[in-house]
Amino acid sequence: MIQELGFCPTDRVVIINADDLGVTRSTNQAIMQMFKNNAITSTSIMVPADAALDAALQSTKEMNVGIHITLTSHKSRFYKPINKLNKFSSLTNEHGYFYDEVSNFEKNADLDEVRIEVEAQIQTAISLGIEPTHLDSHAGSILGLYNNRDFLEVIFYLCQKYALPFCLPIRILEHPSFSSEQKQMFRQRIHLANQLGVRLIDDIAGLTYHFSSEEGYEGAKKELIKQINNLKPGITQITTHPSIVSDELKELTKYYENREIEYQLYNDPDVKELIKNQNIKLISWKEIRDLQRNSFSLKYY
Template sequence: MTRQLIINADDYGMCRAANTGITSLLRAGAISSATVMTPCPWAPDAIATAARHGWDVGVHLTLTSEWNGYRWSPLTGGASLRDAAGYFPHESKTVEEQADPEEIRAEIKAQIDRAVALGLDPSHADNHMGSLYGLATGRDFLTEALGVCAEYGLPFRLPRTLDGMGLPPELEPFAEAAAARADAAGVVILDRLWTLPFHKREGETYESFKADMIALIRALKPGVTEIYVHPFEDTDELRHIMPDYEKRAMELRVFTDPEVQQALADEEIALIGWRDLRDVQRSR
């Protein structure tokens, strides 16, 4: 088997800094795909741009709203999906504890339907902050997510193995069970899902981050792996929204860096998109 890689940019449509950063990478062909947060205010701009260029963009299923001064709400009226102020909860744990599965299903469908209504032909679906996976309490919403993806003919971000994710090995049976559920639903998933830490670590520089990304690329194994990032432009807007703006700017630079591009070439990594997996799913 060849080593196939999807490079996905999460959070398209979250804010203008997300759109300008991710659009620049899609335009340059430096990433394979992106996923758009349809409850967020800049989603129409992201989708209009993606549709105009025919880019590989999916739906970043959103059930949380993590920032204090910049928030978004459910598209549906589901009371179990809202906090006291009417927004999505800040944390995935709250979603797992209080969300009603049928309201989750309705919200997932509404978010995909909004993307389609805005002109997107979605390539896949994935999940903002892992709120559907049951990582915090063990209560997941994979039945609802996989059911909707099967209905719409969309692959879903779910790895067959936790290999390379830095998670305890005792969780591996949960990954295997989740993969079996996806197979039973006829939904195509990944072999592996990798990334680097979201937050800027003490002493981390762009050069050290780039070295870590090159090491990640060189460690890729046969099969389909997704590396996901959050590449935003460093702007006043972004600095007002989140404290980790420096890491977002690093992620924006790294896949257009000649050394990273050379590593991909040296390792003979085959870059693919989520549309390739969608084609496989829809041909079955």
């Protein structure tokens, strides 16, 4: 795919994607500012989240917004399904909210109910004026990371229907933490994506959501610089979870300091200069989406 986009096989092509648009207003503020500063190239919105409407109303076509498929709640913030026409007994707890543990979602979720809810999130985003660039998974809920029960087949058929790429790195097959059974499942899903014409990327990088902030900003910066230096040829998403600290963010996560560190990092002139000096090519998910649509002439509903 890298050559279809006009790059050389040895080029390192990067999408810098800000996850969790819509989770809080201070997150929206950070992400909007990062687009203005050319610090990121893409973002993905949590449609069921509290500040999603605020994010949609502020977004522009230049922002390149994907759908951050949200099927779980935060422990301090509960979300309900977007689709109101069906009672999703398999997706929600006794109070009608998404489970706050991915493992509970994996064990209980019905495939048809997942499909209906995810499509409702896509259609809601479109109705709010967003032209989705891709799909990805909040908290990895559809990847089968806990009980070896994934939902990627359902998602890939939606990717085909809406002509959207998906954020699953092919090099997940090289990851040492996955079992042979998990790798076999991912191998099968990657094959299905190829059959359906759903474009995938090569790799993922970036600081983990729970990275240690004991060394503060400089420690995080050192780790990010190391990851940028070690990027392999191909298309890599560098994932970030930026925000500005607010009372709302503090209520949501105990890692609120990390979120502001990430906001500052990608605006850091040293990081931007490193990307330039390393001759890393920056793109967004929009280029991949457009390639998928042009290559297969899929009808976009």
